[in-house]
Amino acid sequence: MQRDLTSLYAKSPETKNLTEKQMKVLNAAIDLFAKKGYANTSTKEIATAAAVSEGSIFKHFTSKRGLLSTILRPLTDSLLPDILHEFSRKTLLTAYPSLHDFIQTIILDRIRFLEDNILVVKIFLNEVLYDSNVRADLIKAFPAEFIQDFNNEISQMKERKIIVNWPNQQVIRFLASSLAGYVVEHYIFFPEQQWNRKLELAHLIDFIEKGLSPR
């Protein structure tokens, strides 16, 4: 299901030297954690799915928990910061973007990332609900710099009256929840269903854009 594991794990110093078997463990764990949940997946199942001995999992990943960390770390440690940084750079380069440009940049940028790593994101979302460590990692992953940039951007648009004058936290939530809805529907609830990606993304952007425009 995972489109391209390498993209996510080939960069981190911790995971780039994985042997073939270790990679198989990682893949199997991601699939099973995403399908059944971390707590409902036994290391024995992972070992069987990866065609590896149970001991091998612990040899390299130390513990079941350590395996989960290895899976989630790239998300908060490098990928998310990278994307945020890239986003800052892009939007800031474009002086005076329209609300449409702004939203389109965010949506298309983020969607790609979410779609590419939907399994890991699903695992992540679930753990965020119950694991305060993961929650802390998530918060750390949003660097102050980015939040600053983002707030500036929105504030500017407020001044230019091209966006509603609501608190930034709300604006972000409307953006995020609409985006999440798209992902959850197509990748988690109805992964079998076909859909017209281009058209739906256009609607999504249109919905947010109108919703956030001042009356």
Next chain:
Amino acid sequence: MQRDLTSLYAKSPETKNLTEKQMKVLNAAIDLFAKKGYANTSTKEIATAAAVSEGSIFKHFTSKRGLLSTILRPLTDSLLPDILHEFSRKTLLTAYPSLHDFIQTIILDRIRFLEDNILVVKIFLNEVLYDSNVRADLIKAFPAEFIQDFNNEISQMKERKIIVNWPNQQVIRFLASSLAGYVVEHYIFFPEQQWNRKLELAHLIDFIEKGLSPR
């Protein structure tokens, strides 16, 4: 956190005759399942939190799974259908409602329900992700009749051009995800934070309304 457990469990024939101890078990289980997740909560913890013996849990609820079912059943078996029916009745009575009325009715109606039962809803959402039985229950909870009514409503508004001409599934998703964003932010992610409920709900309705209006 749970506002009024009785409201949810006093009606069902299965749970209305619970003894005080059984009620304590139910409460403890809801708190723990919501905080730590079903799979990460042991029956021993529930027993301790409820100040009853471990055996007592099994006496009445048969199994840990049975306890979960007892917690979730009212959601899909009575409460959800009730609300849906109530919703049908209300909106249909109002001929030619505006998009604003429509959305406001839905949002205020649903929000109250979600807010009142946030813990149970959180447990439910998590199990829906991983448990196909719960998923099936959820689907059964939306009776064809309601879906028909709802679709009729939207179709009428489309004809009157007061709503975008997008597939109903998308319209519903935009509604649901915006609503979910509000609940997740205030009840799951930042339950400690204070907020101006009235104002935020007004923004929420405004956002959806503008987003779903045709250009």
Next chain:
Amino acid sequence: MQRDLTSLYAKSPETKNLTEKQMKVLNAAIDLFAKKGYANTSTKEIATAAAVSEGSIFKHFTSKRGLLSTILRPLTDSLLPDILHEFSRKTLLTAYPSLHDFIQTIILDRIRFLEDNILVVKIFLNEVLYDSNVRADLIKAFPAEFIQDFNNEISQMKERKIIVNWPNQQVIRFLASSLAGYVVEHYIFFPEQQWNRKLELAHLIDFIEKGLSPR
């Protein structure tokens, strides 16, 4: 082998309410730890020897380590302090005892304790070598009050010139090592061999007494 387990564990609030099965676990663990060493004994062996399920061990004693602690705690927490206190009382009541009386009191007092609890003592000695926690417990078990009394006693005898004028630590070591030699030989190295207890203890006291007398 253990003469009277009850004497050691019937008093502690932690162990006095043990069920029959828990008592069997405690006995089996003491026997096996003493015979094979803590690290070389598996909880499965203990369960089998006690005719109990492995789970039962953990239900009550929490962990293998916890079982060891339960076995050793009475030694340092109540028994050793009790004996030391009793010793202080006895020797101090006897004004101006001879060196012979002093040594005899110590030896006979301690020997009985060691003989009664030889298995537990053996386990204790072994853990003392490798476990800093156990070592700390041992040091705590010698209350300052007792050490004071003991030192006073020896100092008085030094003044009366009935004991060698060596540092107290050395005096104590000669006492302790001679005593330990007796116990180790008869209870650990050659437990099968018969011996004339009375005569040997007389020799032991005589040896120490002469050894500690000034020339």
Next chain:
Amino acid sequence: MQRDLTSLYAKSPETKNLTEKQMKVLNAAIDLFAKKGYANTSTKEIATAAAVSEGSIFKHFTSKRGLLSTILRPLTDSLLPDILHEFSRKTLLTAYPSLHDFIQTIILDRIRFLEDNILVVKIFLNEVLYDSNVRADLIKAFPAEFIQDFNNEISQMKERKIIVNWPNQQVIRFLASSLAGYVVEHYIFFPEQQWNRKLELAHLIDFIEKGLSPR
């Protein structure tokens, strides 16, 4: 801590041709076995401490048990016999030694050996308690010839009335336990503490000498 490993392992045909890596393994194993106990030390720890691969340990020493044997064998196979033989030769050459000479010879002779090899001795003592093979090796290490000589020596002194008329086994035990007390206190219990070696040994010899003298 170990003063001079080479002295112990350079002679044995089995260990004199060790490569540098193998020597590092031997050293690391001795340190760890002495500090944490054989059973509590993993081959992985030894490999890490010796900065070699885990495989290397097995290449040369066959098994963890084999490593222990290699460490302990010189003690019982060559060193102990050597010392005993040397002791026989020395004491027997001196006709009619005094009790003082006798004890001094033993103590100074043995102490040096124990002090030089305290780590190995500690490992040895522990295994003796739990491993019947090691125990058998120890017994074999005391050749009948030596025991004969030693007994003769004591018997002669008994005839000359310069030593107590107690069974030889007891005499030996008083000697051994006093000696062991010195070693255990200074090398195992309080290895950090400084002490006046010369003076303490004089007291030790004095204590034993007086203790074993007839009244």
Next chain:
DNA sequence: GATGAATGAGATTTCATTCAT
């Protein structure tokens, strides 16, 4: 010879569930 990934047997531990009191 050296390495360290991989193994599998077994150790510790957890936990839902049963059942005698």
Next chain:
DNA sequence: GATGAATGAAATCTCATTCAT
């Protein structure tokens, strides 16, 4: 009905040992 000791199946984890490179 209520209790909590006891169970046993399964989960996590450890570790000596093997073996391909």
